[in-house]
Amino acid sequence: MRYDIRDQYPQALAKLLTITKWNKHEDVAQMISLLQTWPELPVLNALELLDFSFPDRYVGSFAINSLKKLTDHELFQYLLQLVQVLKYESYLDCELTKFLLDRALSNRKIGHFLFWHLRSEMHVPAVALRFGLILEAYCRGSTHHMKVLMKQGEALSKMKALNEFVKLSSPKATKPQAKEMMHVCMKQETYLEALSHLQSPLNPSIILTEVCVDQCTFMDSKMKPLWIVFNNEETGGGGVGIIFKNGDDLRQDMLTLQMIQLMDVLWKQEGLDLRMTPYGCLSTGDKTGLIEVVMHSDTIANIQLNKSNMAATAAFNKDALLNWLKSKNPGYVVIAFTQCCFFLLQLLLVQHGW
Known part of the structure; x- marks a missing residue:
């Protein structure tokens, strides 16, 4: 049903790639041929294809072609992840590197943060060569x-x-x-x-x-x-x-x-x-x-301390932040919703060990 997926559900490309037997030459050849006629994907679906589970160069090239329509502002939002994806590229000369360098050289802000995202991990031996070459290419170009x-x-x-x-x-x-x-x-x-x-x-x-x-x-x-x-x-x-x-x-x-x-x-x-x-x-x-x-x-620690009766239990006072927000924003109906969202985000980060 691969052709039906291409014509009716093109966003499901990542699922089709997941079940492709990449150690079989025939299956890989069929998938590469299919990519030639696959419609361009929305940005979020294209980002999914940059996962390390899909190391094939043709898949990477297809994903980058879909990402080229990103505005500079949108690219900046995902720049941190795109730099991390570079770690899983099989080749030093790849489409993602060319894409990031091209956009960095045409936008000083993107170039600035690309430089520091790369520079911050130059101490890691596994990526020092790759990141060093990209840094050199950017600096020579600007x-x-x-x-x-x-x-x-x-x-x-x-x-x-x-x-x-x-x-x-x-x-x-x-x-x-x-x-x-x-x-x-x-x-x-x-x-x-x-x-x-x-x-x-x-x-x-x-x-x-x-x-x-x-x-x-x-x-x-x-x-x-x-x-x-x-x-x-x-x-x-x-x-x-x-x-x-x-x-x-x-x-x-x-x-x-x-x-x-x-x-x-x-x-x-x-x-x-x-x-x-x-x-x-x-x-x-x-x-x-x-x-x-x-x-x-003011810091969260100070707010919790000032709103609590005992310093030893200040960090466990669940109502301190909510009461402080209410005092600063009387009648603001989304305060509880905001606190709930931050709590869920914090829970997510803790669950993943971040």
């Missing part, structure tokens, strides 16, 4: 952008060195003393130069003109994340806060935030705008990365 990215890499190196310095000095001194030593270190010319006049890795449309040393600090958690404040190039833009983390894998944070962004798209398609503004998060290397500081905000 030499001007390469200089901008090198500036960001230099700033991140200084942040990592500063974080290591804070980790060593904080156990031996009080926090004010350690903070003062951190400021002295940051006021060195090499640090000031590296942390000035660069694009924000979190958002390349924001230019960080200079670091505000006196407003910088570090947080009290084990890894001593740095809280760094920059001046924004935009007139009246105010300070831009960035948290640098060294020692935590931010890829799970990126995945969770991406899920929230996709849920926001689906909600808006159904006419439900929940005023979601996910903050920026970017893994930049082996257990290193950046998180956007949300100014004038």
